[in-house]
Amino acid sequence: MFDKLIYIETFGCQMNVNDSERIVTMLADLGYAPTNDPASADMILLNTCSVRGGAEEKVYRRLANLRIYKRDGKKQIIAVGGCVAQQEGEELLRKLPYLDLVIGTHNLHLLQDSIKGESRLSRFVTVMQGCDNFCSYCIVPYVRGREISRRSSDILTEVRQLADEGVREVILLGQNVNSYGLKSDHEPSFAELIRQVADVDGIDRIRFTTSHPKDMSDELIACFGDIPKLSGQIHLPAQSGSDAVLKLMGRGYTRESYLGKVRKLKSIRPDIVITGDIIVGFPGESDADFEQTLSLMEEVRYIDLFSFVYSPRPGTKAAELSDDLPRAVKMARLDRLMELQRRHTMEISLPYVGSLMTVLVEGEGKLPGQISGKADIGRIVNFTGDSSLIGSFVDVRITKAYPNSFLGEL
Ligand code: SAM
Numbered sequence: 001m002f003d004k005l006i007y008i009e010t011f012g013c014q015m016n017v018n019d020s021e022r023i024v025t026m027l028a029d030l031g032y033a034p035t036n037d038p039a040s041a042d043m044i045l046l047n048t049c050s051v052r053g054g055a056e057e058k059v060y061r062r063l064a065n066l067r068i069y070k071r072d073g074k075k076q077i078i079a080v081g082g083c084v085a086q087q088e089g090e091e092l093l094r095k096l097p098y099l100d101l102v103i104g105t106h107n108l109h110l111l112q113d114s115i116k117g118e119s120r121l122s123r124f125v126t127v128m129q130g131c132d133n134f135c136s137y138c139i140v141p142y143v144r145g146r147e148i149s150r151r152s153s154d155i156l157t158e159v160r161q162l163a164d165e166g167v168r169e170v171i172l173l174g175q176n177v178n179s180y181g182l183k184s185d186h187e188p189s190f191a192e193l194i195r196q197v198a199d200v201d202g203i204d205r206i207r208f209t210t211s212h213p214k215d216m217s218d219e220l221i222a223c224f225g226d227i228p229k230l231s232g233q234i235h236l237p238a239q240s241g242s243d244a245v246l247k248l249m250g251r252g253y254t255r256e257s258y259l260g261k262v263r264k265l266k267s268i269r270p271d272i273v274i275t276g277d278i279i280v281g282f283p284g285e286s287d288a289d290f291e292q293t294l295s296l297m298e299e300v301r302y303i304d305l306f307s308f309v310y311s312p313r314p315g316t317k318a319a320e321l322s323d324d325l326p327r328a329v330k331m332a333r334l335d336r337l338m339e340l341q342r343r344h345t346m347e348i349s350l351p352y353v354g355s356l357m358t359v360l361v362e363g364e365g366k367l368p369g370q371i372s373g374k375a376d377i378g379r380i381v382n383f384t385g386d387s388s389l390i391g392s393f394v395d396v397r398i399t400k401a402y403p404n405s406f407l408g409e410l
Pocket residue numbers: 013051052137138139140174175176210211212237239277278279308309310311312313
């Protein structure tokens with residue numbers, strides 16, 4: 001029985017989206033239902049991200065806006081979760097007297113006992129926490145700690161439970177999923193783990209994120225050739241196309257070895273689509289380095305790209321490098337990169353018009369009478385249909401391609 005409302009704003013990566021989902025599930029046991037209206041909420045939670053700079057200030061500003069809902073004498077709880085909470089801890093409570101609760105990323109599991117399964121169709125399953133890579137720009141290993149793989153037996157038990165609850169798709173989640181189990185003699189490789197998950201009846205589609213290119217093994221690439229349940233989309237962040245910048249970033253691969261892995265993926269699954277992350281304006285990135293990034297994009301042809309302007313994070317190795325590239329130059333590079341990506345997204349998407357895609361229908365669409373779901377390649381497809389189809393896989397003919405979705409008909 002729900003008798004209270006929770007309003008959550010989530011910033012940052014899929015880890016945080018996953019944490020927010022876990023919090024909603026945990027709080028459901030305490031009688032909280034989610035709401036989109038902060039004014040009516042009994043609890044307001046900001047799930048924060050500190051991967052780029054200015055995060056703390058943004059949280060302070062947003063909290064200052066949200067606290068107005070507390071003014072009318074209502075007994076409302078205001079809470080902060082995620083990486084900023086993990087980093088700042090009780091300091092936040094001291095600085096902000098109207099803040100009631102701080103939930104770090106490390107103590108979320110204490111609430112885990114009370115998790116109650118919520119039947120939905122696509123669910124994240126965490127396979128590992130933390131990261132050991134220490135890419136020179138990145139704060140994640142400091143905030144989320146060292147890499148710890150979960151026991152495969154626990155992961156499989158969770159996947160079976162989800163399948164029993166009606167979940168049809170799982171997204172295996174970690175900062176660097178393809179180094180899963182490498183530190184342990186008892187656990188399977190990530191490729192083997194995918195095969196075991198694929199054996200679970202009821203789960204019909206598997207995705208994973210994020211893979212580090214240096215740990216993308218031939219064994220894992222082979223999975224795309226012979227596991228039909230494995231989605232035809234992979235997120236493989238390159239960060240840069242220049243060897244000099246990759247070296248400074250401490251990524252552990254070269255442009256050529258990255259491209260070699262992309263070529264292997266495409267030869268094993270010719271229809272695979274690739275998404276990625278790129279950082280522009282890393283300290284010392286020259287015009288020639290940036291051109292290398294654009295030419296890498298031309299070779300890979302990402303369907304979608306998350307692009308970031310480099311932001312120094314205190315305590316990381318890159319923060320000690322001289323970052324003297326004018327902001328205007330960084331922004332001009334970002335504009336060019338995004339322009340190229342928009343072209344690639346449409347060039348890759350348009351040929352799908354007229355084709356059939358198998359869509360897992362997950363909910364109502366944007367317009368009345370429409371339903372919506374995800375295709376195997378991870379894109380949203382909206383189409384006219386009855387909501388009784390929610391929860392099933394259907395074949396949809398694509399009629400129009402947009403920058404972020406497709407329109408289709410049953
Ligand atoms: N573990 C994943 C990986 O290695 O690809 C991604 C983790 S990180 C949360 C997501 C993305 O944020 C990274 O791929 C990177 O492009 C971007 N990022 C991380 N630190 C950054 C920084 N200091 N400045 C700009 N972008 C950053």
